[in-house]
Amino acid sequence: MNKTWIVALEIYLRQVKSWSFVILVVSPFLMLAVSLGVGYMSATSGSNTDKIAVISNNPALRKQFISTNKDDISQKVTTTNTAKRKVADDKLAGYLQLSVTNQQVSARYYSKESMDSSLKLSVENFLNKNQQALNVQNAKLSSGQMKSLSQQPIFKQHIKQSSSSNDIVKIASFWILVFVIYMVLITYSSVTAQEIASEKGTKIMEIIFSSTKASKYFIGKITGVMMVILTQILVYIIGGYVFYEILRRISTFRKVFDQYQSLIKPIIGNLLNVNLVYLFLGVIIYTIVSAFSGALVAKPEDAPKAAQPAIYLGMLAFFLTFPFQSNATGLVVKILSYVPFFSSYFMPLRIINNEAGALEISLSLLVLVLTIVLFAWYISRIYEGLILQTDDSSFWKRLKRGLSYQS
């Protein structure tokens, strides 16, 4: 196997098997699960007091009503006496007696308070539908007459999405995206810088460099980190999808999803497009800078300080986006959307606001990819000198000596 791949696989397996990675990947899902669980519990706790019982001497009728109103009905209660007792004890909101007498469908509701309006509408619809079916049956109509009577009016709503909901989509997409980029970037910058700094001047690096070229080792290392980042993004996408599908099957959340469908879908769309490529490439370029700064520390003990340059640069780009969150057309945004280190924040901002065409996006991506390749190539060439020299002098002296170590 190619030695670059051996290094990449070792780095990848070591990192994904570590507890810190597992916690990093699982924690957002755990937090989401806990917060949704708490929300669900509070929404459903004491839910019986909102439910009603349905009592009927006609089991088919009762079953039919329950099948269309499952969420509002406590199915266990089947007798009037039990229902009365539970209403008295505030364990049921009320009970509905359904009956068919003399070809007439009737419903009587017993409660301390009037029926919830949406349930009331549902009851009225149910009664109308059943009464109509009985009426048709009693009238003994021909098939043509039946067809005429079953004709329904048409009612359709054509709602133009308001600009305010569009704005919410853009702002929400922007914040989610920049925060995800920032968090992932900070995490990987620290991990990479600290790992490389901890190898600085150690003899294991001499052993490794007596087996493969430092440039191959560096590229392998960055490839390994890239694979870890890809794994994390993939876990988030797959995990997020599974979570979404599970929640959609829970009626409490389904209602929320249905209600905010017009917001949720475009936000997910904004996150799962070319912006994901910017997230990935952005993290890569910051990781390479972190690797460089990690290799420049004076000694392994300084590892915690190693990520600072990359983190400060990341923070600068992150905070710089704030004034422009609702001004994606500004000249500064346009310029920075092509500048590596900043483009990962600013081009997604333009994309979310539909302010960037395919050509502009391609050009910005090309600049970013070329910069990454150039950086990786240059640092891989001087990596051996940076890593092997141990010189407890000033930063600039270390840089100079590292660059000239091979000359």
Next chain:
Amino acid sequence: MLDIENITKQFGTVKALNDVSFTVPDGQITGLIGQNGAGKSTTFHSILNFLKYGGKITWDGEPVTEADFDNIGYLPEERSLMPKLTIEQQIIYLARLKDKPAKVIRPQIDDWMDKFAVKGKKTDKIKSLSKGNQQKVQLICTLIHHPKLIILDEPFSGLDPVNSDLLKKAILEARDQGAAIIFSSHDMANVESICDRLVMLKTGSVVLNGTIGEVRDSFGKSEVYVTTDWSSDQLDQLPHVVKVTHIRDQRYLLRLDDPSTGPEVFDKLTGGHYIQEFSQQPPTLDEIFRMKAVTTHE
């Protein structure tokens, strides 16, 4: 065979290597000695291409390139492994970087651990091992891929006599298999006991180079070990004896002003009678090292 021809290396104003030349033949052990800062590690780093240098280093007549790395086993001066890996993972990872597949190396690990008497299981983490055992694991990593060129920087430092013997045995085994071996050491007894050749560096320059016998003989047989009932004062009165050192009991070391005067001293001391010991020898490597460290042999 490793050929080092006229290599030079300068760090700023410091000349770390100055026209260094020597060879490391196949199937032989070359000891590289010198005081701290003499240029031993810089020589090793130059062989391994960690540094750019002036001059020429060739392996079997060709410059050392990445393609030769798989045939090199290198043990650096300080010990360092990857603490989070297990013994097995560490050995396999470094062997794979030497182009040896895991399936070839894995079955050999137990034998190598026995050979070096490593205490622990191969599933133990490196960080859980004692310093001595970590050093042994590192030696296994250096040798398990059967390198043709073995570079050992201070391999005996920190090892007790029992473990030193295990290492010597492994080095001699590699030599018998035809490997060219170069190692640095401050312990002249180790150098003398297993080296075929010796190179001494002093402030970046070669001051001694040759087989152990050649180097010692170049200093002349100016030392005589005697076991006699004569006193130290009596021995001091002998002609051509410039220094008497009492070793123990009736054993003394005499230094002669001229090696050719040995027979004359023998006659005076024995008077034609039996003497338990009269052994005329060149200086030991330890004495040569001390002499050379102070001044350059003319």
